[in-house]
Amino acid sequence: MLVIRSGEYESLRRHGEETYPFECCGALLGRFQDGNRFVEDAIRCGNTRADRPQDRYNIDPKELLAIQRQADQRGIAIVGFYHSHPDHPAQWSKTDLAEAHWLSCSYVITAVEKGSAASTNSFVLSGNNEEDKMLEPEEITVLSMEETEANVAKD
Amino acid sequence: MSLKINIPAPLRRYTEGQGFVEVSGDSVGSALASLVEQHPSLKGQLYNDEGRLRAFVNVYLNDEDVRFLSKMETAVKSDDVISIVPSIAGGCC
Numbered sequence: 001m002l003v004i005r006s007g008e009y010e011s012l013r014r015h016g017e018e019t020y021p022f023e024c025c026g027a028l029l030g031r032f033q034d035g036n037r038f039v040e041d042a043i044r045c046g047n048t049r050a051d052r053p054q055d056r057y058n059i060d061p062k063e064l065l066a067i068q069r070q071a072d073q074r075g076i077a078i079v080g081f082y083h084s085h086p087d088h089p090a091q092w093s094k095t096d097l098a099e100a101h102w103l104s105c106s107y108v109i110t111a112v113e114k115g116s117a118a119s120t121n122s123f124v125l126s127g128n129n130e131e132d133k134m135l136e137p138e139e140i141t142v143l144s145m146e147e148t149e150a151n152v153a154k155d
Numbered sequence: 156m157s158l159k160i161n162i163p164a165p166l167r168r169y170t171e172g173q174g175f176v177e178v179s180g181d182s183v184g185s186a187l188a189s190l191v192e193q194h195p196s197l198k199g200q201l202y203n204d205e206g207r208l209r210a211f212v213n214v215y216l217n218d219e220d221v222r223f224l225s226k227m228e229t230a231v232k233s234d235d236v237i238s239i240v241p242s243i244a245g246g247c248c
Contacts, residue, residue, distance in 0.1 A: 023246065023247065025243070027243075032164070049244075049246075052246075055246045055247050055248050056244070056245070056246035057244060057245055057246060058242070058243070058244040059242075059243040059244070061213040061215075061220065061240045061242060062215075062218075062220070064213075064240050064243060065213075065215055065218075065238055065240050068161070068163060068238065068240065069161075069238075071164075072161070072174060077164040078163065078164050079164070081243055083245060085247035086247065088247035088248060092245075093245070093246060093247055093248055095245050095246040095247075095248065096245035096246065096247075099211075099242070099243075099244040099245045099246075100245065101165075101211045101241040101242060101243075102163070102164070102165045102241055102243070103165040104164075104165050104168070105164070105165055107245075129199055129200065130209070
């Protein structure tokens with residue numbers, strides 16, 4: 001399961017609308033706990049696929065390195081990534097699976113239809129290696145502002 | 156010579172949860188070999204059957220992609236940090 005606050009969830013969906021008709025992409029920082037991923041921050045990244053941004057995305061590894069360092073400094077981790085599918089369903093494609101290499105991380109996909117964010121789905125990259133990896137659907141739990149505040153108070 | 160390798164979250168299950176592993180070596184290649192020697196189950200994650208680094212595995216020496224330096228032959232010194240950064244890409248069709 002992916003647990004994300006409403007602010008971060010809406011932010012990643014808006015990102016897809018802002019870059020439409022091109023794909024957006026970003027990283028999710030947070031914690032792995034009990035087989036789930038808890039998102040604390042959604043970080044927007046640039047799409048380096050200038051040759052076909054309408055149906056491909058790539059995050060500059062140098063940008064990813066900076067995000068990885070930021071996560072280490074904050075005592076959290078990269079727990080997933082997100083991107084948009086302009087005028088395509090929020091389902092993973094063969095390209096998404098072939099290019100997914102962060103095992104146990106979430107891959108969140110938002111369908112953006114005619115410029116408006118439609119459905120958002122998340123898939124966890126399961127398996128142990130490149131040969132048996134799979135993108136499996138997972139539940140997204142979006143925490144409201146009240147729930148987020150209640151969790152902070154509990155901690 | 157002793158230096159550190161930064162392990163990305165998905166590979167930490169092979170390093171007993173460690174985000175940084177202390178290794179020895181005088182080049183990027185020998186430092187990575189030291190890492191795999193300490194944590195053998197990482198080998199299949201980083202290298203293909205021919206023993207070459209998998210194409211999606213980016214390796215940085217401090218702030219530089221070693222592909223733009225001398226690749227695996229790139230010399231390292233104490234206190235350098237090597238980072239392993241698997242690529243992120245995809246697309247809707």
